[in-house]
Amino acid sequence: MSEPAVELRDVTKVFASTRGDVTEEVYAVQDMNLEIAQGEFFTLLGPSGCGKTTTLRLIAGFERPTRGEIFIQGRPMSKVPPNLRPVNTVFQNYALFPHLNVARNVGFGLEVRRVSRSERERRVHEALEMVQLAEMSNRKPSQLSGGQQQRVALARALVNQPAVLLLDEPLGALDLKLRKAMQIELKQLQAQVGITFIYVTHDQEEALTMSDRIAVMNKGRVLQVGDPVTLYERPASHFVADFIGESNFFRGVVEAVSGQVVELRVGGARVQATASDSPPSPGQEALFAIRPEKMRLAVSEEDLGLHGTIQEVIYIGTDTRYIVSVEAQPPVAVRVQNGCGIAPQEYRRGEAVQLFWLPEDAHLLAD
Amino acid sequence: MEHPKRLLALIGPPGVYLTLFFLLPLGIMAVFSFRAGTIGEARNVFTLEHYRQFIANTAYHRLLWRSSLIAFGIASISTLLAYPLAYFLAFQAGERKLTLMTLIIIPTWTSYLLRVFAWKLILGTNGLLNTFLLSLGIIDRASPILLYSRNAVMVTLVYVWVPFVALPIFAALERIDRSLLEAAADLGCKPWQSFLRVTLPLSAPGIIAGFFFCLIPTLGEYVTPLLVGGGQGAMYGNLIQDQFVRALNWSMGSVMSLAMLLAVIVLLALFSRMGSFSKLLEL
Numbered sequence: 001m002s003e004p005a006v007e008l009r010d011v012t013k014v015f016a017s018t019r020g021d022v023t024e025e026v027y028a029v030q031d032m033n034l035e036i037a038q039g040e041f042f043t044l045l046g047p048s049g050c051g052k053t054t055t056l057r058l059i060a061g062f063e064r065p066t067r068g069e070i071f072i073q074g075r076p077m078s079k080v081p082p083n084l085r086p087v088n089t090v091f092q093n094y095a096l097f098p099h100l101n102v103a104r105n106v107g108f109g110l111e112v113r114r115v116s117r118s119e120r121e122r123r124v125h126e127a128l129e130m131v132q133l134a135e136m137s138n139r140k141p142s143q144l145s146g147g148q149q150q151r152v153a154l155a156r157a158l159v160n161q162p163a164v165l166l167l168d169e170p171l172g173a174l175d176l177k178l179r180k181a182m183q184i185e186l187k188q189l190q191a192q193v194g195i196t197f198i199y200v201t202h203d204q205e206e207a208l209t210m211s212d213r214i215a216v217m218n219k220g221r222v223l224q225v226g227d228p229v230t231l232y233e234r235p236a237s238h239f240v241a242d243f244i245g246e247s248n249f250f251r252g253v254v255e256a257v258s259g260q261v262v263e264l265r266v267g268g269a270r271v272q273a274t275a276s277d278s279p280p281s282p283g284q285e286a287l288f289a290i291r292p293e294k295m296r297l298a299v300s301e302e303d304l305g306l307h308g309t310i311q312e313v314i315y316i317g318t319d320t321r322y323i324v325s326v327e328a329q330p331p332v333a334v335r336v337q338n339g340c341g342i343a344p345q346e347y348r349r350g351e352a353v354q355l356f357w358l359p360e361d362a363h364l365l366a367d
Numbered sequence: 368m369e370h371p372k373r374l375l376a377l378i379g380p381p382g383v384y385l386t387l388f389f390l391l392p393l394g395i396m397a398v399f400s401f402r403a404g405t406i407g408e409a410r411n412v413f414t415l416e417h418y419r420q421f422i423a424n425t426a427y428h429r430l431l432w433r434s435s436l437i438a439f440g441i442a443s444i445s446t447l448l449a450y451p452l453a454y455f456l457a458f459q460a461g462e463r464k465l466t467l468m469t470l471i472i473i474p475t476w477t478s479y480l481l482r483v484f485a486w487k488l489i490l491g492t493n494g495l496l497n498t499f500l501l502s503l504g505i506i507d508r509a510s511p512i513l514l515y516s517r518n519a520v521m522v523t524l525v526y527v528w529v530p531f532v533a534l535p536i537f538a539a540l541e542r543i544d545r546s547l548l549e550a551a552a553d554l555g556c557k558p559w560q561s562f563l564r565v566t567l568p569l570s571a572p573g574i575i576a577g578f579f580f581c582l583i584p585t586l587g588e589y590v591t592p593l594l595v596g597g598g599q600g601a602m603y604g605n606l607i608q609d610q611f612v613r614a615l616n617w618s619m620g621s622v623m624s625l626a627m628l629l630a631v632i633v634l635l636a637l638f639s640r641m642g643s644f645s646k647l648l649e650l
């Protein structure tokens with residue numbers, strides 16, 4: 001099917017919060033347009049308060065959009081209450097029913113939909129097997145660990161075979177190790193069941209690990225949608241370059257443009273960067289970003305690029321991190337892998353070095 | 368070790384309180400139940416005579432049974448009325464809920480007697496209700512049966528108890544995580560299904576607490592029946608009061624009180640036997 005599993009068309013959600021006499025309008029989600037394909041693992045990524053939960057709640061039907069329309073499998077959802085939408089949610093706090101045991105929690109949706117007892121028992125058992133909790137079916141949620149509760153919440157949603165599964169930071173409460181293990185498990189599970197996942201997280205690493213595509217959000221808006229490689233290798237804005245991974249930012253004046261490659265003057269040096277869409281014209285100021293691992297250091301008589309001084313040498317096993325101070329720029333981070341034939345601490349503190357990079361690894365940013 | 372000390376500090380005051388105002392009087396009552404008489408020489412003679420009398424007198428049993436039924440009815444009606452009230456406050460009243468809760472509690476700050484008397488004014492022969500019904504032409508003669516009847520006792524006691532029953536229910540409803548209701552809707556529940564499957568079972572501890580909160584004191588109630596109940600509305604508590612105050616037969620009064628205590632214990636045991644009680648309170 002080519003029809004998107006979920007589509008958001010110009011969706012805006014405004015909350016009016018009244019404090020005393022002052023009514024303040026909060027744009028939790030603003031002019032959001034998204035198309036999420038069938039079977040996709042789609043992630044909403046952004047800092048706290050950017051509107052991720054609100055977006056999920058709009059899709060689940062717990063909130064109504066102020067403007068715009070949401071379609072699930074092509075059907076407009078504006079008049080469909082949450083209980084009739086073909087989606088299920090894994091809540092941020094799991095929201096397991098404390099008065100029901102694990103099996104009845106998982107079977108809740110089937111019971112409500114009057115699925116016959118024998119089929120219900122079979123499917124509940126299957127779902128619990130899938131999350132490896134079959135032996136715990138008689139326990140109450142309070143007798144489970146955080147990770148186990150999370151699996152119950154997952155089984156409770158998946159057992160209904162929804163068209164779309166919404167997951168709101170489902171791993172947020174787990175410790176790092178369990179979190180990493182569950183990330184892989186979840187991803188495998190999604191591939192296995194083939195259900196569209198819309199996954200919310202504020203952890204960029206988690207998003208990169210798991211997603212087919214990611215929408216980076218800030219202040220209620222979607223800034224960029226793309227697969228992990230695109231977002232990391234070709235961030236379109238300062239926010240995305242900064243939020244996903246680490247970036248060095250430089251400001252310069254455009255000197256010459258040839259195709260997508262732009263020549264800029266940064267301080268006294270001439271450097272090159274690549275524009276992703278229409279390049280700026282000469283004379284304009286421009287911002288560009290480079291990943292620390294895409295930069296090289298050298299001591300040379302030739303003029304290679306930016307001149308700087310090693311300010312800090314941090315040895316972190318697989319890599320060495322250099323902090324280089326450059327005139328009229330914030331300190332620059334450079335990451336050098338300790339590979340074959342490279343001395344782990346090639347440069348010393350206070351040493352004068354030059355910084356250079358490939359033009360295609362320096363991205364001109366929109367803002 | 369510090370623990371035993373701290374434990375003592377924690378259970379000390381309530382322990383002293385319970386001993387002074389519950390166990391001690393109970394012990395005194397138990398002793399009196401065996402005494403042949405309330406005053407004079409008979410005090411020092413111990414006998415099972417009053418127990419025999421109590422067991423032989425079926426009128427006592429009937430009244431205890433009837434009072435239990437009335438108390439059960441009052442507790443049930445109060446709970447049925449208090450639940451929607453508490454539900455409205457917890458789920459619908461929004462920011463005004465604390466104000467509204469206070470409004471409901473405020474009348475209970477006035478004297479209990481005053482509130483019972485107020486009902487006397489409403490239900491009396493020349494009272495508000497009669498006057499109102501007369502003026503509407505629904506009845507053509509002031510009816511005295513509104514007052515001094517079992518119904519008057521029930522109406523008054525339900526009125527007195529509803530706010531107190533509503534409190535624990537309100538507290539239980541407030542404790543329910545709202546995301547559970549969203550989870551229920553997410554899993555396909557219509558609002559009434561969410562209520563039956565999630566809200567109601569999770570508020571059961573509050574319902575049970577409120578119900579017993581009302582049932583147990585009502586069983587021993589004697590002031591309200593005295594004021595608005597008349598002869599027909601008398602309850603078991605009035606009988607006990609008569610033994611102590613009028614007949615000055617403290618021994619018989621003690622036996623009857625102990626019988627009531629036994630009735631309460633049996634009731635509680637029955638409920639906890641029904642399973643859900645203790646299990647629900649564990650939540």
Ligand SMILES: Nc1ncnc2c1ncn2[C@@H]1O[C@H](COP(=O)(O)OP(=O)(O)OP(=O)(O)O)[C@@H](O)[C@H]1O
Nearest residue numbers: 015017026028047048049050051052053054055202
């Ligand atoms: N019911 C509400 N009433 C008023 N404002 C709200 C409401 N719900 C959310 N908001 C506001 O909308 C914005 C987005 O909230 P949302 O919960 O969607 O953020 P989030 O991205 O999920 O953040 P987090 O990562 O912290 O969970 C916030 O500024 C929040 O204060």
Ligand SMILES: [Mg+2]
Nearest residue numbers: 052053054168
């Ligand atoms: Mg959130």
